[in-house]
Each structure stands twice: as C-alpha cells, then as structure tokens.
Amino acid sequence: MLPLARNASRRSVLACASRLHSTVAHAAPSVAYTDPARSQDPSVLTTPRDIPPALREELESALRVDQAGELAANWIYKGQHDVLGRDPATGPLIQASTALPSPTSIFDRNGQDMWDQEKKHLAVMNKLQIQHRIRPTLLWEFARLGGYGLGAVTALMGKEAAMACTEAVETVIGEHYDDQLKAFEQLPADHPSVPLLKGVIREFRDDELEHLDIAVENDSQKAPAHALLSTVVGAGCKVAIELCKRF
C-alpha cells in the first residue's frame, strides 16, 4: 500500500472513531482544567502514586512529549500566521481576527480556529504537567524554535505547503495520542485523575484529527512535492517525539 493510501486509511479509521465518540453531546473533559469552579477537584489535583515504576516512567514520558508537542504546534501556527496571516483565505483558518471576519473561513465543531484550540491544548498540558509532577523536556527551546521555523518555512512555500505541514503533523500527533490511550489502559481506573486524563487525551486526539481534515479540505494534497514534504515532516515529528521522551 502506498504511504499516502496507508495514511489515508488509518486517518479514516481514527476519524470514524472520533465521530462516533462525538455524536453524544457532552462537556469536553478539558473543561475540568479551564473551569475555575473545578480547580479543587481531586481529579485535577492528584496523581496516582502507587503504580509500578515502569508505568510511572511511561506516564511521565507520555505527558512530557504531549506538552512539548503542543508547544511546537502553537509555534508552527505562529510561524504560519506570521507569513500567511494576511492571506484572506488562509489567515482565518489559522487564527480568525475579530476585526476581519471572513465568510469563507472554516471552523471546527466548537467554532474555534485551529490555533486557539492549540493554545487551549497547551494550557491544559501545562496543568497536567504540574498535576502529575512531570519534568518538562530539556528540549523546550528547540521545540519552540523548530516549530516556528517549520511553520514559517512551509508557509513561505505557499498556502498548500502550509496545509500539507499541518496535515503531516496532525497525522503523527493523532496516531501518537491514539497509541497513548492504549498505553493508559494500564493505569488504575479507580484513581480520580485517570478517567479525566484519558478523556482529555481522547478529546485532543479528536481535535487534531479535525485539524487534519481541515488541512486536507484546504488543498494540502495539492502542495508541491506533497509526498516528500509529508514524509520529511512526519519523520521529523517522530524523531522529536523519541527525543522528548528521553530528554
């Protein structure tokens, strides 16, 4: 199976899973971290302590990678916005300006643009890092600068290349969150923080897949050398994930 076809098939499976989940209306799990009324809830304050060291290490590396990934995603969008922000078609996709409403902009199910969602993701990941006492990555600055550079460079290549970058990154991140959900099955379900953590990861996975869909709908696959660009960006993301797990 060609890499493109394999990716498309895996994406469609993940997208089906996310749509099935989202047909039931309920408050997003991440609200627990953004709602001040829930700031004293044990589910957002405590971390499971009596778990085997190997599982603890897995939890730490997973959340460290997630935080670094959301940081990089924010800076990718900043880089893209700095270059393409004034483009009437692409600018509002990345971040809509309240001063320049665009009738052609496409919003996700919550009516937020992609960058706003990533900001929310990062804010929640930062709270998860504190809650679970995770060491943040030593590669923080590399994630920040690398994300900005990737976003700016692909945006300079054109709108389609910027969307292709988003498509490649969101594919890797969506798969990564999906793998984490499977790994988190081993966490003790009776601890108050665990169901919330799984819910947040599931929600973020669905958000990333929605960004992927938006990128594809906006001509990501018409980008010059799309297959090469996707492969390079995807491989770079996977290397970054492995590095952040360790450092």
Place this chain on the structure above:
Amino acid sequence: MAAISLRTELLRLAVPLVKTHGFTREALAQSALRLPEPHKEPLSEAAVTSIFGSGDDARRTLIQAWMEAAVLNMKSKSTPPSLLELLESRLKWNEPVLGHLPEAFALLATPKFSSLLPLDPSVAVRHNIHIANEACNLVGSHDIGVRRHLPLESRADVSCITGQLAWHRKRAAAAIAYAAAELVQLAQPESPDVPYKVLKQQLDRSQKALQSVEEVGLFGQYVARSWAGIGKSMGL
C-alpha cells in the same frame, strides 16, 4: 497483594530502627516485633531474604525506604512553605543516623553487577535532584515552559509563550545547595550548625544568580525588540 502490603508495612516499621540498628538486615528482622500483631521473635535470615532480598539487596531496600520516608516528612512551618525550611527539615532527618549514612551512600553507589566503574556517581545526583524536586513541588514552584497561562477568551499574544528552563534551573539550584550542605554535614558531624549555614548561603547565592540570569534575559529581549523596531522603521 497481602505480601506487598506486609513488605511495605515492615519497611515502614524498620525505618525508625535505623537509629539504633543502622541500615542492617537486623533492623528489618526486628521490624516484625513492631507489627500490630507482633511476632514473638524477629524474622529469620531466610524470611528477610525472601521478603527483602539476599545480602546487601535487603539493606539497599531499607535505605531506599528510609530516604522515601525522609522526603515524605519534609515540613515547613511557614505558609506558604519555604524552600529553605523544607531542605533544613530534610537535613534534620539525617541527624539521628549521621554515623550510618556514609556506609549507606557507599552501598547505594556500589554497582550491583560487575561494571567498569567501581562507583555509580549518578546515584548521588539522583538523590539530590529527587529531594530538590519534591521540595520545589511542595513550595508550589510550578514552573512550566510558559510564564503565564494564555487567556482562553482572547486572541493572546503568542509572545507570552516564552520558553524558559525555570523548572530545571530552580531544581538544579536547590539540588546543588542541598548537596553542598549534606556533604558538609557528613564531613563535619561535630559541627551541627554549619550545614544549615551552608544551605542558606548556597540558596541565597543561587537565587541571586537566577535573578541575574532573568534580568539579562529580559534586557536581551528589550534590545532585540528595539532592533526589530528599528528594522521595521527602515523598511527591512
């Protein structure tokens, strides 16, 4: 599950015995006499081996349990807790067993299996970082990469997503200060006040150094922004 609970309970009861018995298999054996339904006699060597491991493995287990208890018992009288008081309370925990500690650290640093190096230096580093990390968590030093949370309701200026390594810097500073103080405590057991003075001095110095680093960073940002402004006005 019951076996794990018994092991944990025996370790918890053995920790206060370190003062009189040292980090020895004897302390582990005697812990059985302190159970809620106490044994008539201490655990046999075979029982200690089966529960805690053979030879020095059992002693290493006891040392780790004692260190965990030390971290859990770090206390500060002030509200909010003070880093200095937390680290001082950790130093105080060492005092009753000061004579046994050098051997305990040496045992932990000795590799279990044959190795090129006679000692494992990472043990000391991990020990100090663990204490510093727990103390910083208790103080509420919740440093993360961003200086402040993004306001979700507004299109926040992303320049506030500024990466910084404050989390690592603070813990490194606390670990170095604690390591220096503990070294003095082990080297000069006859001077009980000196380690606390060393700890305070080191923390003060590292705080000033951190402040200087932040001020230099802030100045650098102002200079960079000025150049960016000049560049924009020149049409670059």
